[in-house]
Amino acid sequence: MKNITILIVFLCSISSTVNAIPYGNYDVHQIFNKVPEKHQIELNLKYLDQMTKDLDVHAETYPPLFDCDSDKQRATEDVKKLTDLLAILKNGDPDKLIMFRVAHLNGIAHNLDIPLAAVKADSIYSQLTTKYPADAQLSYFYGLFLATSNQSDRAIIFLNKALDGGVFNANRTIGMLYLVKGDKDKALDYLRTYHSKTPEDAQTADVIDDIEKGKVNYKQY
Numbered sequence: 001m002k003n004i005t006i007l008i009v010f011l012c013s014i015s016s017t018v019n020a021i022p023y024g025n026y027d028v029h030q031i032f033n034k035v036p037e038k039h040q041i042e043l044n045l046k047y048l049d050q051m052t053k054d055l056d057v058h059a060e061t062y063p064p065l066f067d068c069d070s071d072k073q074r075a076t077e078d079v080k081k082l083t084d085l086l087a088i089l090k091n092g093d094p095d096k097l098i099m100f101r102v103a104h105l106n107g108i109a110h111n112l113d114i115p116l117a118a119v120k121a122d123s124i125y126s127q128l129t130t131k132y133p134a135d136a137q138l139s140y141f142y143g144l145f146l147a148t149s150n151q152s153d154r155a156i157i158f159l160n161k162a163l164d165g166g167v168f169n170a171n172r173t174i175g176m177l178y179l180v181k182g183d184k185d186k187a188l189d190y191l192r193t194y195h196s197k198t199p200e201d202a203q204t205a206d207v208i209d210d211i212e213k214g215k216v217n218y219k220q221y
Contacts, residue, residue: 023071024054028081043089048082048101055079055108062111062148072112079109083117096131099124100138107145118149129158136165144173152177168197172204184211 031048032041055075058066066072086102089095103124109117125142132138143159146152156177163170175190188211195204210216 021057022067023058023075024051025074026051026054026078028078028085031082031085043098051078051082052101052105052108055105059108059111060144064111076112076114079105079112080114083109083114083120096128099128100141103128103145104141107141107148110145110149121145122149134165136162136167139165140167140170143170147173147177152181169194176207179207179211179216184216187211 026047028051031044031051033044034041055078058064058071058075059079064072064075066075083102083105086098086105089098089102103121106117106121106124110121122145125138125145128138129135129142139158140162143155143157143162146155146158156174159170159174159177163174171190171194175187175194178184178190179187188208191204191208191211195201195208198204207216
């Protein structure tokens with residue numbers, strides 16, 4: 001388990017209601033399609049991204065939230081298989097989007113307590129952000145990963161790069177990270193900036209209100 005201090009809710013964007021949503025049933029091997037006329041096998045990105053989207057709902061942040069233990073076990077096995085299968089594709093001179101998917105899935109694997117997943121995710125994200133320093137989305141996802149792997153200082157660096165590149169939602173996570181660090185003034189600056197353009201976000205409004213009233217709850221995982 002991780003020794004990480006996070007706010008009870010809100011660190012990234014997952015609502016507490018997601019633990020009532022079942023995780024789907026998937027055949028991991030369907031991420032590959034046989035193409036007989038070409039005598040080759042192609043990656044089924046649509047199926048892969050469908051699985052990843054479902055995994056994101058439950059385990060993009062820590063702690064993961066599942067409807068039941070059996071769902072969590074299935075998701076964990078799926079992620080193990082996916083990362084093993086896709087690891088082959090990232091060797092040599094891999095496609096940027098393949099590498100990103102492998103990094104992202106290893107981040108999910110880390111949140112599911114799969115050994116060494118964090119090291120793999122960090123290594124791939126580092127390679128990607130070094131090769132594509134102007135890609136704000138890569139910086140954003142790297143920052144989110146670092147935020148959920150107890151590396152708040154590094155997370156803030158990459159989230160600020162994402163913010164400079166136009167990823168407005170980075171304001172929210174940076175604000176939450178400063179709040180975890182105990183800097184409520186900086187937390188409020190970022191959270192208010194975020195909320196100024198997302199007034200419908202009731203969760204962030206509640207966090208701002210709690211900070212202003214001196215009521216902030218933490219939980220150790």
